[in-house]
Amino acid sequence: MTQAPPAALKVSHLAKDYGGGRGVRDVNLTLAPGGVTGFIGVNGAGKSTTLKAVVGLVSPDAGQVELFGQPACFARRARLGFLPEERGLAPRERARDAIAFYARLKGLGRRDAYRRADELLERIGLGGRTRARLGELSKGNAQRVQILCAVAHDPDLLVLDEPFSGLDPIAQAELQSLIAEFSTRGGATLFSTHTMSVAERLCDRVVILSGGRTVFEGPVEDAARHAPNGAYVTVDDDQALLEVVARLEGSAQPFPGKMGQALRWRVLLPEGVAPVALMRALAEREMALHGFEPILANLEGAFWALSEKAPEPAPERRAA
Amino acid sequence: MRRIGLISIREFTAYTATISFWAALFLGPILIGLAALAVGGVERPPAPPVIAVASPDPDLARTAAAAIGAAADLEARPVTVVTGKPRAPAATTVMIGRERGRITADVAGQRLSDTASALLARDLALSGMAVLPVSVSQPPAPPPPRADPGQAGRFAVVMVLWMNLVGALGMLLQAIVRERANRSLEILLTSARPAEIILGKLAGVGAVSVVVLAGWMGTGAAIALAAGAAGASDAPRALAAVFGLMRDPASLASAAAIYLTAFVMYGSALLGLGALAKDLPAAQNLARPVFGVLLIVFFTILAELRGGGGPDWLLWAPPFTPFLLMIRDPATLGGQDVALAVGIMALSTLAILAFAARNVEVDGAVRRPLRPARS
Numbered sequence: 001m002t003q004a005p006p007a008a009l010k011v012s013h014l015a016k017d018y019g020g021g022r023g024v025r026d027v028n029l030t031l032a033p034g035g036v037t038g039f040i041g042v043n044g045a046g047k048s049t050t051l052k053a054v055v056g057l058v059s060p061d062a063g064q065v066e067l068f069g070q071p072a073c074f075a076r077r078a079r080l081g082f083l084p085e086e087r088g089l090a091p092r093e094r095a096r097d098a099i100a101f102y103a104r105l106k107g108l109g110r111r112d113a114y115r116r117a118d119e120l121l122e123r124i125g126l127g128g129r130t131r132a133r134l135g136e137l138s139k140g141n142a143q144r145v146q147i148l149c150a151v152a153h154d155p156d157l158l159v160l161d162e163p164f165s166g167l168d169p170i171a172q173a174e175l176q177s178l179i180a181e182f183s184t185r186g187g188a189t190l191f192s193t194h195t196m197s198v199a200e201r202l203c204d205r206v207v208i209l210s211g212g213r214t215v216f217e218g219p220v221e222d223a224a225r226h227a228p229n230g231a232y233v234t235v236d237d238d239q240a241l242l243e244v245v246a247r248l249e250g251s252a253q254p255f256p257g258k259m260g261q262a263l264r265w266r267v268l269l270p271e272g273v274a275p276v277a278l279m280r281a282l283a284e285r286e287m288a289l290h291g292f293e294p295i296l297a298n299l300e301g302a303f304w305a306l307s308e309k310a311p312e313p314a315p316e317r318r319a320a
Numbered sequence: 321m322r323r324i325g326l327i328s329i330r331e332f333t334a335y336t337a338t339i340s341f342w343a344a345l346f347l348g349p350i351l352i353g354l355a356a357l358a359v360g361g362v363e364r365p366p367a368p369p370v371i372a373v374a375s376p377d378p379d380l381a382r383t384a385a386a387a388i389g390a391a392a393d394l395e396a397r398p399v400t401v402v403t404g405k406p407r408a409p410a411a412t413t414v415m416i417g418r419e420r421g422r423i424t425a426d427v428a429g430q431r432l433s434d435t436a437s438a439l440l441a442r443d444l445a446l447s448g449m450a451v452l453p454v455s456v457s458q459p460p461a462p463p464p465p466r467a468d469p470g471q472a473g474r475f476a477v478v479m480v481l482w483m484n485l486v487g488a489l490g491m492l493l494q495a496i497v498r499e500r501a502n503r504s505l506e507i508l509l510t511s512a513r514p515a516e517i518i519l520g521k522l523a524g525v526g527a528v529s530v531v532v533l534a535g536w537m538g539t540g541a542a543i544a545l546a547a548g549a550a551g552a553s554d555a556p557r558a559l560a561a562v563f564g565l566m567r568d569p570a571s572l573a574s575a576a577a578i579y580l581t582a583f584v585m586y587g588s589a590l591l592g593l594g595a596l597a598k599d600l601p602a603a604q605n606l607a608r609p610v611f612g613v614l615l616i617v618f619f620t621i622l623a624e625l626r627g628g629g630g631p632d633w634l635l636w637a638p639p640f641t642p643f644l645l646m647i648r649d650p651a652t653l654g655g656q657d658v659a660l661a662v663g664i665m666a667l668s669t670l671a672i673l674a675f676a677a678r679n680v681e682v683d684g685a686v687r688r689p690l691r692p693a694r695s
Contacts, residue, residue: 080510
């Protein structure tokens with residue numbers, strides 16, 4: 001009987017308080033080798049703080065970060081590749097030199113580092129621009145180079161903060177392919193994102209963060225089961241809608257919609273009451289219906305439902 | 321160690337892999353040299369000192385003035401001798417009088433030379449029908465200046481190193497602020513320890529400053545030799561003093577070690593302050609006190625050169641220690657004092673290094689007072 005390999009990353013009860021309600025309170029997550037985990041949460045939920053704590057840029061107030069079965073330390077973090085949310089490379093540095101520099105800092109020899117840099121640049125179609133300075137590249141290309149800096153030393157764990165933001169569809173596809181290939185070779189990936197479709201397509205697991213706490217951790221399919229029963233509805237007569245929903249023993253709340261559009265309602269229905277029953281009831285009241293979109297049993301629906309379940313933060317206690 | 325080397329090479333390359341760096345390196349001293357030569361060419365020689373001779377007896381006054389003028393001619397020293405009230409303030413005033421059958425000459429202000437005093441006494445004695453006794457009273461002679469032949473060389477070395485240090489500190493400040501502002505410091509911190517980043521940057525910019533120093537010394541030597549050949553200035557003499565000091569391995573090693581410590585001490589302070597800043601204006605504000613201290617150090621060096629330096633204990637104040645160790649006459653420095661000063665400076669440097677590493681390590685927000693953790 002062979003022993004299961006240790007988790008590539010395990011975060012237990014992580015807490016970090018910046019004051020003013022910012023930070024994280026209780027984050028837990030585990031990444032198996034070869035796994036791709038999406039880290040989802042609204043702005044300010046604590047995603048970046050958690051990722052910074054994992055890579056050692058933030059020292060937590062409480063909790064533990066383990067890498068490859070051992071407490072995280074500088075030496076173990078050498079097996080980790082990191083892409084920060086706010087990209088930053090020296091504009092005067094050449095693309096090839098930048099990639100090789102970070103690879104060498106993580107332990108690769110000079111020749112291997114430059115060979116790897118050339119391979120990676122070739123792969124993303126920048127093989128002819130290895131001597132280009134980063135300031136001369138487009139924003140998207142510079143960002144792709146930065147991603148290559150994170151993977152150049154062939155890490156065992158990739159930690160990517162919003163890696164898809166700012167990338168065009170082709171670059172996004174390249175990055176997805178890179179992550180998939182990395183996973184096939186046994187590397188674990190943790191990336192934060194706001195794009196549910198990307199997370200659904202790419203991840204085998206998701207961690208949903210709300211109010212600085214982990215509210216869900218598990219396979220994407222399990223998360224989807226948390227999607228509520230209901231529909232997004234746009235009508236002329238909001239009062240009439242609320243009466244119909246009350247009659248069906250459901251609940252409704254305004255939901256962020258596109259600018260300039262009429263108010264969009266998120267209507268949740270009890271188990272056993274199908275969205276079609278709501279549509280029928282609205283039709284019986286002869287209401288003008290401008291939009292009706294059943295909530296799908298997918299990650300986006302689950303994200304909203306799980307985010308709402310997040311416990312209220314404890315009252316602030318300030319240190320003297 | 322490997323990471324320190326990689327960071328230092330990257331830092332060195334960031335500055336030196338530009339045409340503007342090399343252009344400035346060689347054009348700077350050339351322009352300064354040309355300006356110095358131009359100023360030297362148009363500089364007027366100082367006005368000769370005025371010696372005023374006064375006496376109730378016009379004949380005596382004329383005789384005295386002629387004697388002093390003759391002495392000046394003999395000594396080939398230009399002076400302006402006037403009788404009566406001078407137009408310009410007189411450096412020396414000679415009052416001739418008669419007193420109970422003798423002639424008196426009271427000298428006020430600067431002393432007359434021995435030759436002038438002797439000729440004055442002789443000519444006044446022979447000025448009348450009969451030889452009269454003459455007494456010349458001079459102000460007390462100032463104490464002779466203490467011989468310190470190495471002072472000029474030490475001063476030149478200190479000034480060159482001071483200028484180089486100030487330039488290097490500017491580069492260091494930019495080096496850390498640039499990476500703090502464009503967030504590349506965060507990526508660097510996931511790959512290298514804070515102390516490695518600090519030491520790497522110090523080594524990289526330090527190497528740049530050595531290149532700058534060598535460039536300035538080389539170009540300066542060429543200019544000084546050219547100026548010497550043209551007879552335009554006495555620059556070769558000062559240069560010889562500097563290179564003479566450089567030829568002494570012990571002095572050279574001592575100057576290098578002191579400069580290195582000063583560079584690490586001031587450089588760490590700048591890096592630590594720069595790491596606190598989010599952008600260049602904020603960093604410049606934070607760094608202003610450090611440059612203010614360096615300005616005070618500069619004036620202290622000048623004061624030391626004129627023999628009116630600060631109190632002895634200033635040697636133990638770390639910001640002053642390296643420069644005073646270099647500018648003060650080694651013969652006047654006690655071994656224990658030097659050891660104590662070097663020890664305090666080394667401890668301060670370590671403390672500042674730790675401060676800098678801590679500032680580089682953590683983001684500004686993390687240093688705020690924290691509330692107790694809740695889980």
